[in-house]
Amino acid sequence: MFEPPTLKDIAIALGLSTSTVSRALRDTYEISSKTKKRVLDYAQSINYQPNPNALSLKERRSKSIGVVVSEVANHYFSQAISGIESIAYDRGYHIIISQTHESYEREKINVQHLASRSVDGLLVSLSAETNDISHLKELHDKGMPIVFFDRVSNEIETHKVRADNFQGAFDATEHLIKTGYKRIAHLTSSPHLSISIERLEGYMAALNKYNIPVHSDYIKNCPHGGMFPEETERAVLDLLQLQEKPDAIFIAGDRLSIGCMEILKKLNVKVPDELALAGFSNSDVLDLFEIRLSSVRQPAFEMGQAATEMLLKILESKYPITEFENRTIATKLFIRNS
Amino acid sequence: MFEPPTLKDIAIALGLSTSTVSRALRDTYEISSKTKKRVLDYAQSINYQPNPNALSLKERRSKSIGVVVSEVANHYFSQAISGIESIAYDRGYHIIISQTHESYEREKINVQHLASRSVDGLLVSLSAETNDISHLKELHDKGMPIVFFDRVSNEIETHKVRADNFQGAFDATEHLIKTGYKRIAHLTSSPHLSISIERLEGYMAALNKYNIPVHSDYIKNCPHGGMFPEETERAVLDLLQLQEKPDAIFIAGDRLSIGCMEILKKLNVKVPDELALAGFSNSDVLDLFEIRLSSVRQPAFEMGQAATEMLLKILESKYPITEFENRTIATKLFIRNS
DNA sequence: CTGAAAGCGCTAACAC
DNA sequence: GTGTTAGCGCTTTCAG
Numbered sequence: 001m002f003e004p005p006t007l008k009d010i011a012i013a014l015g016l017s018t019s020t021v022s023r024a025l026r027d028t029y030e031i032s033s034k035t036k037k038r039v040l041d042y043a044q045s046i047n048y049q050p051n052p053n054a055l056s057l058k059e060r061r062s063k064s065i066g067v068v069v070s071e072v073a074n075h076y077f078s079q080a081i082s083g084i085e086s087i088a089y090d091r092g093y094h095i096i097i098s099q100t101h102e103s104y105e106r107e108k109i110n111v112q113h114l115a116s117r118s119v120d121g122l123l124v125s126l127s128a129e130t131n132d133i134s135h136l137k138e139l140h141d142k143g144m145p146i147v148f149f150d151r152v153s154n155e156i157e158t159h160k161v162r163a164d165n166f167q168g169a170f171d172a173t174e175h176l177i178k179t180g181y182k183r184i185a186h187l188t189s190s191p192h193l194s195i196s197i198e199r200l201e202g203y204m205a206a207l208n209k210y211n212i213p214v215h216s217d218y219i220k221n222c223p224h225g226g227m228f229p230e231e232t233e234r235a236v237l238d239l240l241q242l243q244e245k246p247d248a249i250f251i252a253g254d255r256l257s258i259g260c261m262e263i264l265k266k267l268n269v270k271v272p273d274e275l276a277l278a279g280f281s282n283s284d285v286l287d288l289f290e291i292r293l294s295s296v297r298q299p300a301f302e303m304g305q306a307a308t309e310m311l312l313k314i315l316e317s318k319y320p321i322t323e324f325e326n327r328t329i330a331t332k333l334f335i336r337n338s
Numbered sequence: 339m340f341e342p343p344t345l346k347d348i349a350i351a352l353g354l355s356t357s358t359v360s361r362a363l364r365d366t367y368e369i370s371s372k373t374k375k376r377v378l379d380y381a382q383s384i385n386y387q388p389n390p391n392a393l394s395l396k397e398r399r400s401k402s403i404g405v406v407v408s409e410v411a412n413h414y415f416s417q418a419i420s421g422i423e424s425i426a427y428d429r430g431y432h433i434i435i436s437q438t439h440e441s442y443e444r445e446k447i448n449v450q451h452l453a454s455r456s457v458d459g460l461l462v463s464l465s466a467e468t469n470d471i472s473h474l475k476e477l478h479d480k481g482m483p484i485v486f487f488d489r490v491s492n493e494i495e496t497h498k499v500r501a502d503n504f505q506g507a508f509d510a511t512e513h514l515i516k517t518g519y520k521r522i523a524h525l526t527s528s529p530h531l532s533i534s535i536e537r538l539e540g541y542m543a544a545l546n547k548y549n550i551p552v553h554s555d556y557i558k559n560c561p562h563g564g565m566f567p568e569e570t571e572r573a574v575l576d577l578l579q580l581q582e583k584p585d586a587i588f589i590a591g592d593r594l595s596i597g598c599m600e601i602l603k604k605l606n607v608k609v610p611d612e613l614a615l616a617g618f619s620n621s622d623v624l625d626l627f628e629i630r631l632s633s634v635r636q637p638a639f640e641m642g643q644a645a646t647e648m649l650l651k652i653l654e655s656k657y658p659i660t661e662f663e664n665r666t667i668a669t670k671l672f673i674r675n676s
Numbered sequence: 677c678t679g680a681a682a683g684c685g686c687t688a689a690c691a692c
Numbered sequence: 693g694t695g696t697t698a699g700c701g702c703t704t705t706c707a708g
Contacts, residue, residue: 003481004454006685017695022687032693049454053394054685057700062391064434072423073416082411085437094434094456096402099423116342116387118432143341261626283623288599290628344701355679360703370677392701395684 005046014042025050064094065311066114068124070102070225075254075282076300077125080149083304084123091312093120100127102224108135121145121311123304126153128190128225145314149307150298152194159310161303161327165195168296168331169202172278173250175294175335177210181248181276185218185239187232187260188252189225196221199252199280218246225253232259240269248272251279258283261291272337280331292336299329343384352380363388402432403649404452406462408440408563413592413620414638415463418487421642422461429650431458438465440562446473459483459649461642464491466528466563483652487645488636490532497648499641499665503533506634506669507540510616511588513632513673515548519586519614523556523577525570525598526590527563534559537590537618555580563591570597578607586610589617596621599629610675618669630674637667 007025011018016035023031024039025048042048056062067084069077081097088095096119098110107127112135114122124136124146133153140146140156149161176184186203188196204214220235232255239246251257257279261271269275271291278294286295306327314321345363349356354373361369362377363386380386394400405422407415419435426433434457436448445465450473452460462474462484471491478484478494487499514522524541526534542552558573570593577584589595595617599609607613609629616632624633644665652659 007687008685018685019687019696020694023694026687030693035693049450051395051685052454052456053391053400054700055687056391057389057395057684057702058686058688060700071420072410073413073420075411078411078416081435082409082437085410085435089436094436094451096432096434097419097423098427098432099420112387113432116390118390258623258626265626285596285621285623285627288596288603288627288629289623290626345703346701356701357680357703358678360701361678364703368677373677389701392684393703395686395700396702396704398684 004051005048006051010039010042010046010048014038061120061315062118063092064096064119065308065315066111066119066122067095067097068100068107068110068114068122069097070100070125070127071227072097072099075284076150076298079282079300080125080304080307083301083306084308085304086301087305087308087312093312100130102128102227104129104131111135111139115139115144120315121147123307123311124148126151126193128193128223128227131192145311147307147311147314149303150195154194157324159307159314159325159327161307161310161329162194162198163298163303164328164330165198166202166205168280168298168333169199169250169252170206171202171331171333172280172294172296173203173206174209175333176248176250176276176278177206177212179276179337182212183215183218183244183246183248184212185215185220185246185249186252187220187222187235187239187249187256187279189221189256190223191221193225196252203250203252215244217242222253222256226255226259229259229262232256233263236260236263240267240275246275248276248278251277253279254281254283257281257293257295261289261293264291276337278337286334286336294336295334297332297334299331302329342389343386344389348377348381348384348386352376399458399653400456401430402434402457403646403653404449404457404460405433405435406438406445406448406452406460407435408438408463408465409565410435410437413622414488414636417620417638418463418642418645421639421644422646423642424639425643425646425650431650438468440466440565442467442469449473449477453477453482458653459485461645461649462486464489464531466531466561466565469530483649485645485649485652487641488533492532495662497645497652497663497665499645499648499667500532500536501636501641502666502668503536504540504543506618506636506671507537507588507590508544509540509669509671510618510632510634511541511544512547513671514586514588514614514616515544515550517614517675520550521553521556521582521584521586522550523553523558523584523587524590525558525560525573525577525587525594525617527559527594528561529559531563534590541588541590553582556584560591560594564593564597567597567600570594571601574598574601578605578613584613586614586616589615591617592619592621595619595631595633599627599631603629614675616675624672624674632674633672635670635672637669640667 007018024036100107147159152160222231226232281295438445485497490498560569619633
């Protein structure tokens with residue numbers, strides 16, 4: 001079907017050897033400028049493009065990086081992917097995307113799939129279900145460069161990029177406290193995830209600072225990060241049915257924030273009068289919402305960019321990397337409901 | 339760095355030839371079941387995975403498909419990509435994504451980039467700027483399978499998937515008319531795009547049906563589909579400053595719908611009292627908006643799936659395809675503001 | 677039933 | 693300055 005020209009075609013057409021053509025195209029010094037020009041011109045005229053598979057086979061790298069996220073159709077991830085793509089593109093890399101849908105099994109399969117050498121490195125944000133990361137560890141031990149972003153793991157020593165989840169959670173919770181709320185619940189994702197742990201710590205730190213006791217009934221986990229609406233609904237209902245009903249919820253995730261607002265709307269709970277909210281969200285239309293959600297926004301695009309730069313640094317380094325960077329990028333609090 | 343086992347490694351370890359190993363792994367009939375088992379077991383034990391680049395080089399196909407969209411971080415496209423990925427994944431294909439950011443130049447480069455043989459086929463949704471598609475035509479003539487989705491072109495004969503833009507626009511406009519609006523403006527994207535043309539036709543057909551004259555001042559184009567907020571703002575302001583101000587706007591795009599609501603909010607224009615809206619949008623949080631936007635939702639996920647299935651049909655067909663499908667999938671109108 | 681050898685497109689010693 | 697050759701990992705004749 002689609003049979004693009006090869007080096008050989010050029011060589012034959014010009015009565016040269018393939019190696020000469022190869023050298024001319026890659027501008028090696030030991031080649032007459034006359035032949036060089038001849039080759040270049042001809043290559044241009046037939047729109048010659050080297051076969052990337054042959055190159056990959058030869059150079060043992062594919063100039064592509066694998067990206068593992070839970071869902072593409074997610075505010076945070078689609079923005080992060082945009083950042084990843086912006087850097088990768090400039091540096092001549094393709095990105096290959098796979099989704100875990102928050103499933104551990106799917107994550108294993110995807111990683112395996114990507115790893116079987118079609119990618120030079122991996123940009124990974126763990127699935128909500130993932131607790132055991134031996135699949136990644138094994139790969140990493142074999143030499144596959146991996147950079148974590150957003151949902152990171154401490155069990156692998158490599159570059160990591162995360163949002164300042166602690167501070168973001170602290171800020172949001174403190175905002176609720178300062179606005180006058182006392183019984184602040186916390187709705188969060190899977191307890192394994194680094195983001196959940198860090199945000200929980202931020203939440204607790206804020207409560208501590210103001211001498212508000214942490215109430216374990218007030219902390220609700222949604223193991224799939226709100227991917228299933230029932231999960232979120234159950235958690236919210238549980239909170240609403242507590243004897244000492246919370247007067248505010250700090251929500252530790254985008255889908256959870258949205259899901260929670262949907263449920264409260266359905267239940268006709270007035271926000272913030274009956275229940276105040278503050279939550280992580282990367283939606284860019286929060287200003288248009290009826291509920292004035294105070295939100296913590298993660299620097300998704302920048303995080304994608306940073307992670308990609310780090311990965312490329314590993315990929316293009318001549319020497320093995322031993323010092324790993326652990327970058328934390330600030331979140332931003334947007335106050336809306338007070 | 340990362341040096342996975344090869345056929346040769348297995349062959350040496352087992353004292354066989356690479357060809358025998360190759361045959362054993364692919365379960366060729368003419369091989370003793372004993373050797374077969376020995377090879378299979380060993381391959382399993384070292385977790386052997388064939389090198390995809392070598393395979394691609396040999397088989398002249400990469401089991402990957404290129405996807406060209408304007409932005410990943412866009413409701414419609416991220417949902418469509420999700421659909422694309424769902425099918426591709428099941429069939430063992432990778433997807434390689436590139437963004438045009440609505441730029442013609444970037445589209446040309448990306449297509450070129452993808453085309454240089456690393457992908458077996460292309461799934462394309464044209465950029466807003468694209469008027470001339472010779473870059474795609476050339477490629478297609480050389481045998482690169484291309485399937486268009488959403489923003490299609492009639493200049494290439496191939497499979498196409500689109501939303502029922504005409505009907506969607508008709509429904510939205512008719513809804514505005516039936517609700518009592520008479521001076522209905524139309525805010526749309528680049529006039530080259532198939533989606534703009536079809537939606538304009540639907541808009542005009544609805545006006546015609548109710549004997550409302552089409553007023554050319556009422557039709558405003560945003561050449562970049564609202565990617566630049568100024569563009570949208572200019573268009574909306576122009577409409578608001580008309581002598582005979584429209585009482586409603588039918589908006590033909592997701593970003594435009596969002597952008598328009600943002601501007602109206604800024605200008606403190608009451609919706610729908612001062613100006614009613616209905617527009618295309620694939621946002622899944624419209625129910626939470628303060629403005630009750632009646633929306634036309636495109637079947638993004640299904641469109642991605644359909645386009646991918648069509649492309650795979652071409653890729654995996656033994657014979658050249660001569661009959662092309664032109665599938666139109668129904669949109670859905672969600673009435674909110676009346 | 678198995679092995680040797682060629683070839684996919686390219687680069688890099690190594691000749692001359 | 694240019695050609696020859698080998699090899700990246702794999703499949704596939706062709707021999708035996």
